[in-house]
Amino acid sequence: MADVARRAGTSTAVVSYVMNDGPRPVAVATRERVLAAAADLRYRPNRIARALRARRTGVAGLILADASNPYFAALAREIERALADRDTLTLVGNAGHSPARQKRLAERFLAAQVDGLVVVSAEGGADVAAEAEAHGTRAVHVHHRPRTAHGPLVPADxxxxxxxxxxxxxxxxxxxxxxxxxxxxxxxxxxxxxxxxxxxxxxxxxxxxxxxxxxxxxxxxxxxxxxxxxxxxxxxxxxxxxxxxxxxxxxxxxxxxxxxxxxxxxxxxxxxxxxxxxxQPLTAMADRAVDQLLTGEADDTPLTAPLITRATCGCPDRPRSGSPR
Amino acid sequence: MADVARRAGTSTAVVSYVMNDGPRPVAVATRERVLAAAADLRYRPNRIARALRARRTGVAGLILADASNPYFAALAREIERALADRDTLTLVGNAGHSPARQKRLAERFLAAQVDGLVVVSAEGGADVAAEAEAHGTRAVHVHHRPRTAHGPLVPADxxxxxxxxxxxxxxxxxxxxxxxxxxxxxxxxxxxxxxxxxxxxxxxxxxxxxxxxxxxxxxxxxxxxxxxxxxxxxxxxxxxxxxxxxxxxxxxxxxxxxxxxxxxxxxxxxxxxxxxxxxQPLTAMADRAVDQLLTGEADDTPLTAPLITRATCGCPDRPRSGSPR
DNA sequence: CTGAAAGCGCTTACAG
DNA sequence: CTGAAAGCGCTTACAG
Known part of the structure; x- marks a missing residue:
């Protein structure tokens, strides 16, 4: 960054302002010089340094009871997608239904200064939400919140x-x-x-x-x-x-x-x-969980899980023509 | 950390040495005082600060072509497990078979200073390995390496x-x-x-x-x-x-x-x-990929994928008694 | 065995 | 609109 500033004949502050589009305005000519210098030097901002100073990592932690379960796996995919949509990276871990592993994951994610924790079907015994709170970090439960835990839950009806x-x-x-x-x-x-x-x-x-x-x-x-x-x-x-x-x-x-x-x-x-x-409305659940995580606004009205009739109930199995999943 | 040092009547250097068990020895009495102070203050080391200084994050990036595919999902689970076994956290992302998304993920993970990148079934067109190399970071491909890419591959036979x-x-x-x-x-x-x-x-x-x-x-x-x-x-x-x-x-x-x-x-x-x-020997593939990532030693002898006879080939479907997956 | 201090690469008050 | 500088929380030479 110092190199870029030097080459552009300006300060690191200004380099920061143009890389982040703010928070202060930069004259067009200066911005051009900075951009050119950054390109010449193939400058890539270091998110770790940014995170240390800005106290925001742009990373969330996702704790899964068990990704072998296709329902949890699908939910995880949606949550990763929802987080990516909001420009946040996803740290994942499988607790394998073990409260101890779940607690260890929460500690490690918190130590990594995640901006929030989403917990899919938490185990009882390890209160991830309490750990997060002690750390001043938000946590939201999806699908299930153990009775001992506090904090928001995104439930289906x-x-x-x-x-x-x-x-x-x-x-x-x-x-x-x-x-x-x-x-x-x-x-x-x-x-x-x-x-x-x-x-x-x-x-x-x-x-x-x-x-x-x-x-x-x-x-x-x-x-x-x-x-x-x-x-x-x-x-x-x-x-x-x-x-x-x-x-x-x-x-x-x-x-x-x-x-x-x-x-x-x-x-x-x-x-x-x-x-x-x-x-279960996985997409809606994921979006709501991530919104709550990032904004802190709670909303625990249950989401509707519509009936989808296929073959195992006795309805005729309608031929589908190349329908995507 | 400064608070802990003060309370233990020592310096931050010593606090660091006891939290990390090194690299320098600490007198038993001093160590005890530091540990007590850390416990009293509920001190949790900040991994981001550590990462900035030590130039190692303890985080690896896992880029998936598509976690909806159960094979990739199972491989991802094994890789997360192998990484966790080696005390490394996993940043995941789904590229959804898009070279552009794959490239974006690689850039973001690299900006987050991951210690290495594992790419499951990369798309052609976006050379993740080259991006990683330009960043001085290791990358290993699992299952498939596009013809344009360099770097190690963990293949099955x-x-x-x-x-x-x-x-x-x-x-x-x-x-x-x-x-x-x-x-x-x-x-x-x-x-x-x-x-x-x-x-x-x-x-x-x-x-x-x-x-x-x-x-x-x-x-x-x-x-x-x-x-x-x-x-x-x-x-x-x-x-x-x-x-x-x-x-x-x-x-x-x-x-x-x-x-x-x-x-x-x-x-x-x-x-x-x-x-x-x-x-496909998912566990062995994951362990090898992660070892190569962390040590840099390459080994591209193909791993054996044994035949498992069940029912669809015409063999009698043997009753299984509660056998786990 | 220990301390004082530099420095990792950024962001952001502070001052102009 | 811009610069000089402090400081985020650690690790690690340097010096004792």
Whole structure:
């Protein structure tokens, strides 16, 4: 920067003003000279130095419970996109469902002076929001905020989504509809489970949030002839497992078993058969989370997750002509 | 830091030495006082200041062609893990297959003074490696390096993988085996396509790297009765689309159409039916890429991608008992 | 083993 | 409209 200033016959202050288009005006002739000098010297501003002085890095931290889960992965992509739209870089880390790892990530990101932290489906036990607050940094939760944590949350309207799913299956003639939940009733899955219990009779099933477990469970139910005619599944990860298990057991979907999944990430459009889902509005959730992070304005009205009918509910699978995801 | 030094009755130099365990020794008593003072004041070192002075940020940049692709997403996860294992944070960005966006990301990451850049399946046209070199920063390509780019590449043995896939399908009695390639023969897909052409007779099929296109193509082939009995598919993304298209068209897999995919990311274990694949060794690739990035030592011997037989090739789908992914 | 001080590359009051 | 200079929070020669 000093070199550029020297070559342009001016001061580093002026160089800064032209590189940043402000905050003070620069005479056209001076600006030209600076730009020419910068180009000649291939000058690239050092964002680290800028960050140290300006106390803003232009970097946000994104903490993921588990990017192997296609729903979280899709959400992560949208958040990275939303951040990039606002000229902010994304530091990512997978906590792998471990509170300890989650806490370590938060500490490291905070030490790296991120401008904010977005936490997708935080674990209980490690209060990232509190760490951030102690650091004077904003944090926002997406999808799920542990009961111990404070700070804003960007939620979807999970109860309404479940009601839509149940109503739709009922329209296909199912009177009892089972529900596949996670191992506990924490977070949005609990909301979904309770909304299902209020909406329809049926059996509560549980397994971990993994394809493997959901597939095994489905095979086991098929083997013991205890499969329901219709099943609402708490997460995409499990729904994909259910389809895999049904396929291995020779169970026809949707003929023998109708399925609706409640995350509805884009990947679900290309399962076999194509999953009917309630689709969480990932783009809107990401934009809202990032806006809240950058402006500090809170808005926790739930976002609508519309029903998307595809093949697994029993609707005819409409041929799609080259439709993008 | 000055506060800590004052409270411990020493200098900032000593505080630095104890926070970093070096490079100079500190008397035990002094160290204790510093640690106590740091704890009392909840002192957290500022990595940005450290980075400015030490000319190392402890951050690497990861540029992805497209995280929607499950293979790239899985590779990204492994790279983030490998970097974290070496105490390095990960800045990510999706280029969305656009050379312009890829270049912009590289510039931004370089401006953020990353210690290195890893590029997964770079686009031609934007020479990230050259940008990095001009900046005095290391870059390594994973999976694919455009012909215009220099620098190290971490490749899998794609030709051997294709031969294994073809041999296996031949063992199931297929004499002609078609190949679904991408729109062009760039990169590893070209290697795969040529290895297939050398190994077996069959028809060359092409479509974009999207589930939608692969599904549509499969439906179209089914409608015109031009489906092969066996198909090797260049990428997971397309293979998932083929399965979706087959399901929509009522084509039995593997009975009427046997399929093997050549990426073999973990997601392929839970398609319906489960995909037989050659599995790129993602963990080994990520570790090697990160080692090369951090040490500068190159090693471009191809990594083996073993055949994993599941259901789509015609092998019996073995029941798995709760096996993790 | 320790301290005083320079300096990393910027931004931004302060002064003109 | 512009310049000289302080200072962001560290690390690391330099000197003892």
């Amino acid at each position: 999970n109860a309404a989504a479940v009601r839509a799913a149940v109503d739709h299956l009922r329209g296909h003639g199912h009177e009892r509809i089972d529900f596949l939940s996670g191992p506990t009733d924490a977070g949005p899955v609990g909301v979904r489970r309770r909304a299902w219990a209020r909406a329809t009779p049926g059996t509560l099933l549980r397994c971990t949030y993994s394809r493997a477990d959901a597939a095994d469970l489905t095979e086991r139910l098929a083997a013991t002839d205890t499969l329901p005619s219709a099943l609402v599944v708490a997460t995409d990860e499990q729904a994909i497992g259910v389809l895999a298990g049904a396929c291995r057991a020779g169970v026809a979907v949707p003929g023998r078993l109708a399925v609706v999944s409640l995350d509805g990430a884009p990947d679900t459009a290309y399962t076999a058969p194509a999953l009917t889902v309630t689709a | 794609n030709a051997a993988a294709v031969r294994a896939a073809v041999d296996h399908l031949r063992g199931h009695g297929h004499e002609r085996i078609d190949f679904l390639s991408g729109p062009t023969d760039a990169g590893p897909v070209g290697v795969r396509r040529r290895a297939w052409a050398r190994a077996t007779p069959g028809t060359l099929l092409r479509c974009t790297y999207s589930r939608a296109d692969a599904a549509d193509l499969t439906e179209r082939l089914a409608a015109t009765d031009t489906l092969p009995s066996a198909l090797v598919v260049a990428t997971d993304e397309q293979a998932i689309g083929v399965l979706a298209g087959a399901c929509r068209a009522g084509v039995a897999v593997p009975g009427r159409l046997a399929v093997v995919s050549l990426d073999g990311a973990p997601d392929t274990a839970y398609t319906a039916p489960a995909l037989t694949v050659t599995a």
